[in-house]
Amino acid sequence: MTPSPVEDAEALLTHGTLTIEGRLVQASNATLRCDIELDGVAARCVYKPIAGERPLWDFPDGTLAGREVASYLVSQAMGWRIVPPTVHRDGPYGPGMVQLWIDTDESVDLVALSRANDPAIRRMAVFDAVINNADRKIGHLLPVEGGHVHGCDHGVCFSTEYKLRTVLWQWRGKPLKPLAIQALQKVRAQLDGALGGRLAELVTADEVEATRRRVDLMLKHRVHPYPPEDWPAIPWPPM
Template identity: 85%
Template sequence: MTQSLAEDTAAAERLLTHGAMTVEGRLVQASNATLRCDIEFEGLRAKCVYKPVAGERPLWDFPDGTLAGREVAAYLVSQAMGWRIVPPTVHRDGPWGPGMAQLWIEPDPAVDVVALSRANDAAVRRIAVFDAVINNADRKIGHLLPVAGGHVHGCDHGVCFSTEYKLRTVLWQWRGKPLKPLALQGLARVRAELEGELAGRLARLITAEEVEATRRRVDLMLKHRVHPYPPEDWPAVPWPPM
C-alpha cells in the first residue's frame, strides 16, 4: 500500500493534508523532533513521518523554523524533475503544531544500504544529481530508502537550498563525470518549471534568493554537463556518514 501511495502522489497528498494523525512514537536517533504516526482519511490509512516546527533544533547556518518548509520544497523539486525521489510531503498542522508530514517508506531490508551508497547504481546517481540541485548539506547513507523493484527514495531534506555552496554527501563517486542524458532531461524539466508555477510554490517555502540560487545551480549543471565537485571550504561528507 505504501509504495502504491508513493506512486499515486495525488492520493498521498490528500491523505497527508487532510488525514487524522495519531502519534505512534518518536524516532530517537533524529536530531530534530521526528514522530512516526498513523494517518487516516476517507478509509485510506498509512504511516507517515511528522516533523513539527516546534521541535526543530536551531542551526547557525539556516534560519529558525524553516526546516519543515525546506522538506516540502525538496519534494516539489523532486516532482518537477520527474524522479519521485522524495516521498509525498506536505506542510500542515498536526498534534504538535505546524510542520511537515511525509509518507513513511519502509526500505527493503534485503538491500545493503552501505554497499548501495558506494555502488554505480542508476537510481542513486539520480539522487546525487537531485542533491546538487537542492544543495543538500546532509546526504547520509541512512537517508537512502531502497524499495522493491530498484527504486530508491531519499529522506531528510531540512538543510537544503542555502544560497552558499554546502553540498555535503556520501555520494561523490560521480564527481566530475559527465551527466547522463536522463539527468540532463530532469534538469531541463526543473529549469523550465522554475520559470513557472514551481517558482511561486517554492517562494512560499524558501526565500527568493534561495529560489534564484537553485536556478543558478541548475544552469551551471546544464552548461558544464558534469557532476559537481566537493566544495573546497566546506566538509564534503556529513558526520556521522550513516
C-alpha cells in the first residue's frame, strides 16, 4: 500500500535529521525553525523542545508539546487537517514537538480573515471548542493558497476547566453546520477507541474524559459555544 502524504510527512518528522536554522523570537516558548531531511526528502519544520517551555500557572510543566500533538490527532480525527502534521520526538535540545512548516499566503489580511464568515475559520472555531483552546490568536491562523486555513500553537488546550479563549466568537450561539455535526460524531466515536488511547498518552485521563463531555454537549445542543463567564474570552494580545 502506498503511504499517504500525511503518513509521509509524519515519517519525515519522526525519523528525519533536524538541523536548526534559527529561533522564532516572537514566540513565548522556545520555538526553533529547522530543516529536516530523510532519504533525500527535505522540508522545513518547527521544533519546540520541552526544555524551552515557559512554566504556566494553569497547565502542568513539561506538557505543552504533548498537547500540541494531541491537538493534531483530534484535527485528523475530525477530518479537517487544521493542524499541520505534528509528532513528539527527540531533538537537538531534547524531546519536544516537531511540526511541518506551513508557507502561508501573505496576501491574506489576517485581521479581516479572523472576523470573516469563512467556512475554514468556522471549522476552526468548532475545532477549538473541542480541544478547549485557551489561546487562539489572529497570528495563529495560517492561510494557504486555495483557501484552506491551518492553525498553530496548541500548547494550552485540553484543560478540564472551560478555558476557551479565542478571537473567533462570531458564531457564538449559532447552529452548527451539518458538516460540523458529522465531524463531531466522527471524533466522538474515535474518542472511545484508538484516539482516546493515544490522547491518554499525551494528556491526563481526566482531560480525555473532559474532551468527550465537550463533544457530547456540542452534539446535544448543536450550537457554537458561548464565551466563558469567569475567564477572559479573547486572548491578549489578540495577535
